[in-house]
Amino acid sequence: MRNQEAIVEAATEVLAEQGTAVDVREIARRSGVGMGTLYRHFPKKEDLIRTVLRQDFSRWAESARRAAIGAEDPWAALTDFYEQALTGYARHRVIVENFALTWSDPDLEGIRQLRLVIEELRAGAEDLLRAGVTTEDLLLLLVSLGHAVQLTDGGHPLMWNRLLRISLDGLRADHGEPLPGAHSSRSK
Amino acid sequence: MRNQEAIVEAATEVLAEQGTAVDVREIARRSGVGMGTLYRHFPKKEDLIRTVLRQDFSRWAESARRAAIGAEDPWAALTDFYEQALTGYARHRVIVENFALTWSDPDLEGIRQLRLVIEELRAGAEDLLRAGVTTEDLLLLLVSLGHAVQLTDGGHPLMWNRLLRISLDGLRADHGEPLPGAHSSRSK
Amino acid sequence: MRNQEAIVEAATEVLAEQGTAVDVREIARRSGVGMGTLYRHFPKKEDLIRTVLRQDFSRWAESARRAAIGAEDPWAALTDFYEQALTGYARHRVIVENFALTWSDPDLEGIRQLRLVIEELRAGAEDLLRAGVTTEDLLLLLVSLGHAVQLTDGGHPLMWNRLLRISLDGLRADHGEPLPGAHSSRSK
Amino acid sequence: MRNQEAIVEAATEVLAEQGTAVDVREIARRSGVGMGTLYRHFPKKEDLIRTVLRQDFSRWAESARRAAIGAEDPWAALTDFYEQALTGYARHRVIVENFALTWSDPDLEGIRQLRLVIEELRAGAEDLLRAGVTTEDLLLLLVSLGHAVQLTDGGHPLMWNRLLRISLDGLRADHGEPLPGAHSSRSK
DNA sequence: CATGAATGAGGATTCATTCAT
DNA sequence: CATGAATGAATCCTCATTCAT
Structure with missing residues (x-):
């Protein structure tokens, strides 16, 4: 209908x-x-919200994914992905408002998709990433920076960009020792 | 009373x-x-909420500040500060829920204090930090990671620790070029 | 509905x-x-009150108007009008309670109607009225006597009738000098 | 105390x-x-209000009484009394707001005083008043005009003066037939 | 006797959800 | 199947009155 x-x-x-x-x-x-x-x-009102959340989430994740496709090299793909995802973040208030919910809902299709995309990007850039960096790390980083986007978008639109550079630099293989692998898997 | x-x-x-x-x-x-x-x-209900927010915020910030005092060297001070602040973050839901508000209210005593502390830590560790890193960057990083704490604390208590290491490594002088200085000041 | x-x-x-x-x-x-x-x-509660007020007012004014129609002569029309209006007054507490409001709201349809009716009655009885008596005078007299109705209706239902006679006699052309015209118009 | x-x-x-x-x-x-x-x-709050009401009432009535004393003749005394009473009316919001209450409380000292004063004025001007006019009539007239004062004082301060003249003219012996005596006494 | 903090029953208004048409 | 009027519990806030200090 x-x-x-x-x-x-x-x-x-x-x-x-x-x-x-x-x-x-x-x-x-x-x-x-x-x-x-x-x-x-x-x-229920919440049913509707959830539905919107899912769709919004998918669209947002998809646009970020596409941004990564045209990149010259694996590292640029990762970078572009973050850039695009974070740029779009501010427009998706529901996502933000409900990410705690989203995050902890392992059945959510959208987040599964997003994880796949990130996993792919991570695998592609594996040589450039410091050892031990997991998909889960990259995912959490995204959300974490997303929050920074939210907070700053009103006043200083590009402050979060600086955080992104810092974080990405911290992710490079030549910067810092390997990360311990312990908390990399999501079990329930 | x-x-x-x-x-x-x-x-x-x-x-x-x-x-x-x-x-x-x-x-x-x-x-x-x-x-x-x-x-x-x-x-007004909001008066109460604001009061709680302030107190909660002050306590939290103060405990983080104290954690930095006993450190061996400036870099450890910065690290310990973040560790403590983030560890306490999850217990302070009101802070989280209202940080947007807190953040954008430049008159809030608490955030002014916090900024001072961070500024001091930054100045102390200046030689070790990559050029161009501002107090504002460090502040935003804190909040940003704070969000990660929120999201993971239920399930994976220490995942955010990995992000913290990544970010801190990205902040070191020997990792990456200077950051441009443009957005470093908060003006109205 | x-x-x-x-x-x-x-x-x-x-x-x-x-x-x-x-x-x-x-x-x-x-x-x-x-x-x-x-x-x-x-x-809003007040919306409801206003609505009741208007309706109540209209009904009351209309019943008074009708009472004047069947009168034998212009003077009787005026008299009957007052009689009917005042008789109905006591039943309309909201009108009374809010007449100050009603009175000072020049947009209120009801009061406009009432003024028209009175104007017509005044014009019809002009020869019998002392010079200088305005519609506004007659209107205020009505409200003024209305208050007397309110006060006495509980105990002495017809006391106000005496006041009415007195006032009406005071309005006749053969009783007293012309009234000065100064305050006859309602301007903003 | x-x-x-x-x-x-x-x-x-x-x-x-x-x-x-x-x-x-x-x-x-x-x-x-x-x-x-x-x-x-x-x-009780009402006890206080009643007390204020009484005092306020007394003062107001007294000032009106005094205005009548210096008058040249009985009719002027009556006129001056009304003038003064009505002029002061607007300042006594509590009186107004509670006159219904005041009015129907036969034990209220103030109203007894007022009635005495009016009775005296009436007696003095008896020859000039149309037959049948009672103290009660004069009292009710006062309150009735008082209401007009209230309503008009904001916008047209002197409109009530015209009503007063009309009513007083209606009260004169040479204007109109005697009033029937029926409702002149207040019994309970 | 004085103080003013404490009480809590109301009162206006909103909004998720249901259901007659 | 669609409509949107109807429901009423829930919520914030006020203020006459009481009572511990």
Whole structure:
């Protein structure tokens, strides 16, 4: 049903503007559907939010992935990936607002995708990365810097760029000893 | 009046547990005071939250500062500072939840203190830091890693430690070129 | 929607009984609707009160107007108008309680209507009225006597009738000199 | 105790400014006494209001009485009395706000005084008054015009003066037939 | 006797969710 | 299947009154 799409689209917009505290009615209004229809598709407000979160997340991750494809070398791919991901981060308030949730939800398709992409980038740049750096490290770094983006975007749009350079430099093989491998796997 | 303290204490607890969305009555109940008393001391819910935030923030920052004092050398001081600050971060949900606010409020006493401490640590370790690293960079790094702490503390308590090492290595003078100085000052 | 009417009706009742200080829930209860419904129609308590006020006012003014229609001569029309208006006054507590507000709100449709009616009556009885009597005078007299009605209705239902006769006699052309015209117009 | 006086004085001020809806604490604050003291003297807010009301009323009535004393003739005495009473009316918000209450409380000393004064004036001007005009009529007229004062004082300070002239003219012996005597006495 | 902190029942308003049409 | 009016619990805040100090 195309109503479902309209709802998700409107919700994406509204959530980006006002965060998860919005009135559901506002979403219904912008979707052009009634409350009943909205609740038919998403029995709980949170269901809708989750759906938006997933879609938003996927789009964001995908755009970052594409940025890495055209890079000249593996290191540039990694760099471009981070640049693109972080640049887009600020626009995705729901992601930010819910990343704790997202992060700890191992079933979330989006995060699985993202992990795959990063894993690939990591494997490609393995020679340049210091030993012991895991996919999980790279993923957490992304989220961590994402937070910096959030905080600074209003005032100093490019401050986070400096952090990114620092971190990337810290990741290079010629900078620092190998990292111990202990905490690299995510088990539940 | 010790009621004021009781309220702040209870609020600190409750806010840590449930976030800023709690019912004011819950705080009153746990404080053992009536609504009126609570509102006598804090005319708006936000006043109370801000107070908790400040106190929480101060305590946290102070404990980090103390950790840096006993260090053997300037670099260890910086390292210990980060370790301690991040270790305590997870316990301070209000700080986290409101750091955006905290961050952008230049009048907040707490953040001014924190900046001073970091500035001192930076100055002390200047020879070891790559050129161009600013106090603001170090501050943002702290918050950024703080977010990582938040996300991982539930499941993988020490994952953020790896990020910290990476970042610190990226900050060393022998790793990487000088950072450009452009965005180093916070102006309004 | 007939709920709107039910709400206004219940509110009219309740406001007449208890004044504007009533709990909104009481109105909701008597209307047989939930709080939400009430607030859907009247976002602020005052909106509801204003609505009741207007309706009450209109009905009252209209009944007075009709009373003047059947009169034998212009003077009787004026007299009957006052009689009817004042007789109905006591039943309209909201009007009374809010007349200051009503009075000073030049946009209020009701008062505009009332003024028109009085103007017509005045014009019709012009030969019998002492020179200089304005519509505004007649309007203020009405409200003024209305207050007397309020005060006496509980105990001496017809005392105000005496005042009315006195005032009307004072208005006759053969009683007293012309009134100075100065304050006859309402300007902003 | 002079505290009692201070409280009443402060209350008079505050009530005149803000009406009976004020916070009791505001009165305590301005009195310079604590809540406990205030409540020792006036166990209920209404007790305080009543006390203020009485005093305010007495003063107002007394000033009107004095205005009548110096008059040249009985009719002027009556006229001056009304003029003065009405002129002072607007300043006595509590009186106004509570006149219904005042009016219906036959034990209120103030109103007894006022009635005595009016009775005297009426007796003095008896030959000039149309037959049947009672003290009660004159009293009600006063209150009724008082309301007009209230309503117009903000915008048209002297509109009520015109009503006063009209009414007084209506009261003269040569204007109109005797009024029937029926409702002249206040019985309970 | 005085103080003013403490109490807590209300009161206005919002919003996720349901359900008659 | 869609609509959007209806629901009412939940929430913040006020203020008359009490009572420990």
